[in-house]
Amino acid sequence: MEIYLPxxxxxxxxxxxxxxxxxxxxVSGLFGIGGGFLMAPVLVFLGIPPTVAVASQxxxxxxxxxxxxxxxxxxxxxxxxxxxxxxxGGAVGAIGGVELFRYLRLLGQADLVVxxxxxxFLGAIGLLMLQxxxxxxxRRHRGEIAPHKERRRPLWLYGLPWxxxxxxxxxxxxxxxxxxLGVFAGVLSAIMGVGGGFILVPAMLYALRMKAGVVVGxxxxxxxxxxxxxxxxxxxxxQTVDIVLSSLLLVGGVVGAQLGARYAGRFRxxxxxxxxxxxxxxxxxxxxxxxxxxxxxxxxxxxxxxxG
Amino acid sequence: xxQAPPPPPxxxxxxxxxxxxxxxxxxxxxxxxxxxALTDARVQVDSSFQGASIVLYGAVFNPTDxxxxxxxxxxxxxxxxxxVKKTRNLGVWLNSxxxxxxxxxxFYMTASTRPLPDIAGFGQLRRLGxxxxxxxxxxxxxxxxxxxxxxxDVVISRLGEDYLDWRRAVIRLKEAAALxxxxxxxxxxxxxxxxxxxxxxPATAPTGEYHAEVxxxxxxxxxxxxxxxxxxEKVGFERDIYELAHRRPWSYGVLCVLLxxxxxxxxxxxxxxx
Numbered sequence: 001m002e003i004y005l006p007x008x009x010x011x012x013x014x015x016x017x018x019x020x021x022x023x024x025x026x027v028s029g030l031f032g033i034g035g036g037f038l039m040a041p042v043l044v045f046l047g048i049p050p051t052v053a054v055a056s057q058x059x060x061x062x063x064x065x066x067x068x069x070x071x072x073x074x075x076x077x078x079x080x081x082x083x084x085x086x087x088x089g090g091a092v093g094a095i096g097g098v099e100l101f102r103y104l105r106l107l108g109q110a111d112l113v114v115x116x117x118x119x120x121f122l123g124a125i126g127l128l129m130l131q132x133x134x135x136x137x138x139r140r141h142r143g144e145i146a147p148h149k150e151r152r153r154p155l156w157l158y159g160l161p162w163x164x165x166x167x168x169x170x171x172x173x174x175x176x177x178x179x180x181l182g183v184f185a186g187v188l189s190a191i192m193g194v195g196g197g198f199i200l201v202p203a204m205l206y207a208l209r210m211k212a213g214v215v216v217g218x219x220x221x222x223x224x225x226x227x228x229x230x231x232x233x234x235x236x237x238x239q240t241v242d243i244v245l246s247s248l249l250l251v252g253g254v255v256g257a258q259l260g261a262r263y264a265g266r267f268r269x270x271x272x273x274x275x276x277x278x279x280x281x282x283x284x285x286x287x288x289x290x291x292x293x294x295x296x297x298x299x300x301x302x303x304x305x306x307x308g
Numbered sequence: 309x310x311q312a313p314p315p316p317p318x319x320x321x322x323x324x325x326x327x328x329x330x331x332x333x334x335x336x337x338x339x340x341x342x343x344x345a346l347t348d349a350r351v352q353v354d355s356s357f358q359g360a361s362i363v364l365y366g367a368v369f370n371p372t373d374x375x376x377x378x379x380x381x382x383x384x385x386x387x388x389x390x391x392v393k394k395t396r397n398l399g400v401w402l403n404s405x406x407x408x409x410x411x412x413x414x415f416y417m418t419a420s421t422r423p424l425p426d427i428a429g430f431g432q433l434r435r436l437g438x439x440x441x442x443x444x445x446x447x448x449x450x451x452x453x454x455x456x457x458x459x460x461d462v463v464i465s466r467l468g469e470d471y472l473d474w475r476r477a478v479i480r481l482k483e484a485a486a487l488x489x490x491x492x493x494x495x496x497x498x499x500x501x502x503x504x505x506x507x508x509x510p511a512t513a514p515t516g517e518y519h520a521e522v523x524x525x526x527x528x529x530x531x532x533x534x535x536x537x538x539x540x541e542k543v544g545f546e547r548d549i550y551e552l553a554h555r556r557p558w559s560y561g562v563l564c565v566l567l568x569x570x571x572x573x574x575x576x577x578x579x580x581x582x
Contacts, residue, residue, distance in 0.1 A: 004357040004511060006542065006549040011358045011511035059568035066572025067579075108392040108406040228565045235561025239553055243564050244355075250568060254575030291400050297484075298394045299477030300403070 007242035008052040014248055016046070021252025025064055028253075029260025031276045032068070032216045034061040034195030034223055037122060037283055039249070050114070051105060052242050054193030055234035058227045059246040061195045064257045065224045071261070072217030079168035079214045083221035085175050086182035086200075090226030093186020098233040101190050115290050117192050122284025125198050129277030136270040169210040169218070177208060182222060189230045195223035198280060341369050341532045342378065342524040349536070351509060352543040362507040366522055366534065370501060377420065377427040377525040378495045380505045381438055382538070384415025384487075385516030386446075389478055407474055411446040414514035415487050419494025419505040428528045436530060438523065440479055440490050486510040507538075515540045 003014040020042055028035030036057055043053035072078050104110040139145075160174030181203055185196030200219040204210045210218070235241040264272065344366030351360045370376055389412045392403040420427060424439045434442045482488040487510065495505045507520070518538035524531045542550055553560045 002358050003355050004353060004546060006355075006546040007553055009512060059564050062565055062568035063572035063575070066569045067576035068572075070573060070576040106406075108390070108403045112403060224569070228569070231565050231568070232558065232561035235553065235564060236558040239557050241553070241561060241564050243549060243553070243560070243567070246564060247567065250571045254571050258575060258579040293401075294396075295394050295401060297477070297480065299474070299481060300392050300394060301389065301481055 003244065003248075005048070005052075005242050005245050007240065008048050008056075008245055010047055010049075012046060012048070012245075017245070017248040018252040020046075021060065021249035022256035022259075023252075024060070024249075025253035025256025025258075026260035026263075027256075027279070028064050029068075029257035029262075030264050031260075031272060032264070033197045033201075033276070034065060034220075034227075035253075036061045036194035036227075037118070037192065037198065037280065040193045041118075041283060041287055043245075048245065049240075050111065051238065051240045052245070054114075054191075055231070055238065055240040056242045056246040057193050057249060058189065058231045058234065059241070060249045060253050061193075061227045062224055062231065063250045064253050065195060065220045065227070067254055067257060068220045068261075069217060069224060072220065075217075076168075077214050078217035078221050079166055079210070080218075080221065081164070082166045082169050082171075082178055082210070082214075083218045083225075085164070085178045086185070086218075086222040087225035089179035089182025089184075090186040090189070090222055091182075091229050093183035093188075094190050094226055094229045094233060095186075096183075097187035097190025098230065098237055100187070102238060104191075112291070114191060115287050117188070118284050119288025119291070120284075121188070121192075121199060122280045123288065125202065126277050126279075126281030126284055128202070129273050130281060131277075133270045133274035133277060137274060140270070166210075168214050169208075171208065171210060173208070181208075182226070185222065186226050186230070189223075189226050190233070195220075195227055197223055339369070339371065340376070340524065340526065342522055342534050343367050343369075344380075344520075344522040344534045344536060346507075346520070346536055346538060349538055351538065351540040353515060353540065354542075354544050354546055357511060357546070359511045359513070360509045360540075362509070362538070363504055364507055364520060364522070364536070365502070365504040368501045368503065368524060374526055376531070377422055378503055378505075379418060379420040379424065379427060379438055379523040379525065380495055380507075381521045381523070382415065382417045382507050383413045383519050383521075384514055384540075385413070385518070386411040387414050387514065388412075389445075391474060391477060391481075393474075393477075409445050409474075409478065412478055412482075413443065414516070415509070415518065416440065416443055416482070417489040417491070417507065419491045419507075421493075421495045421497070421503075423492040424490075427525050428530075432528060432530070436523070438521075440483075440488055443479070443488075445475055445478060485512060487512065509540065513540060515542055 001013050001015055002011045004011045020039070024035040024039045024042075027033075027038060039057045039060060040050075040053050043057060044050050048056075069078060101110060104113050160176045162175045163172060164175045165172050181200060185200055188194055188196045188199065197219050200222065201215055204215045204219060205212060231241055344364055347363040347365070348360070351362065364380055366378070368376055368378060389409040390406045391409070392406050394401045395404055396402075418424065418439055424433060428438075433439050436442075437444050479488055486508070489508070495503050497503045516539075518540060520536040520538060522534040522536070524533070541547070
């Protein structure tokens, strides 16, 4: 049941990879996220070189996001104008991010930056989600009514030039914040191999104050474009995309994602968010621990110049 | 501590080798020599590749009753090696600037009839480059830095004081990956003069040309050598994918994305109907 991966140049158990794809797909369908943050650490744990893992799983994100966007488009829940502007930013971020990642790899600091990004971003987002959902769950148990949320948008959103109308999102704001958000997601996509949905969704909800109904569909649309560009760049610039690896993950992933989406309706939204927050926090801490634990060998092989 | 790396192996040939081919064993009385062959001189890496096990077999023609030893050395293609060292700063483990060795074998194994130090002296082994401790890892006499893509690498000097630490680290890491191996009992005599050794290639073994040397030692002195080559190459689908990814990387990337998008589309169609 072992298969030799032509780019990663290691031999792995293929049913295990399909299962992993299905599991991550299930989680991504359940929570409406890409799931990339889960996949990369597990792949590295299975012995796949980190650079290949990050680059190859981006196409898994493309597949699961595509099937997501098709579903949301049918419900009219994708703001293509907003998504397009964010995707343009994502393209800029991805190009910069792939170059940055290449430079960091040569410097031998790629694992440090990856571990730090996981620790900071996943740690912060996980804590916030956990805190927010737990207070909501507690409130529900005590039978209290949620206090009215402040709907005022931050003022700086209105002071910026290049205003664009986004009828679907119910916004008339400058194009700069969505573009900037896209750039940020693009850099993350290149460095962490994630879509960046876990950052985009809260930012679109709480900073841009988009209509809640279009947030997930729009972020998935932007994620497709950004991760597609990242995949092409990683393949073209670094030759680190393993098509066999990504196909195996895809097969499991698309099935798992559809199953996950069906199960999502059976749980309360705040319980789901609490579980996701816990999961994100756990992965973030797990990745960050590497920085503080004494390594088993203080010497480490760095990726070569020839394969970079 | 001896810091000088071993010089290149001298071209020692078995005495009178030219006058007697392996098939002329009848006429080889009075001379000591060794002949060897591999069961498989081509290792094909396909999708089911999980490493390979190759048998090296050979014969020692020994007219006297003096005991002899056989040492098999297999070297994979040389490649530069970059290493980083983790150091602790304010409680956080950080990587040092990468250190570069200009060339080290991607695969190295020795198998012998007895532990190497019992077979020959330190100087002799070092001169021949036999044994992991004597393996040649290229390093210049002076440390310098090279700049590639705006990143400065320190090329390690073989005279520097920390050279041995780095060198030992390379060997330790390669041994952990099963790419370097020492087997003091790896050569077994199955009959008088007839021996066999096993070459274990892990799935991570680099592709390229491998060189095997079969040394015959008597009284701690090399008495003969037989050279063999072994090719490890990707074949079939694995080769096509690898070549495509390296020759036409951009089209390959687009292909990956189209595949992913197509799968996502297909899945949503299939599941909507059911």
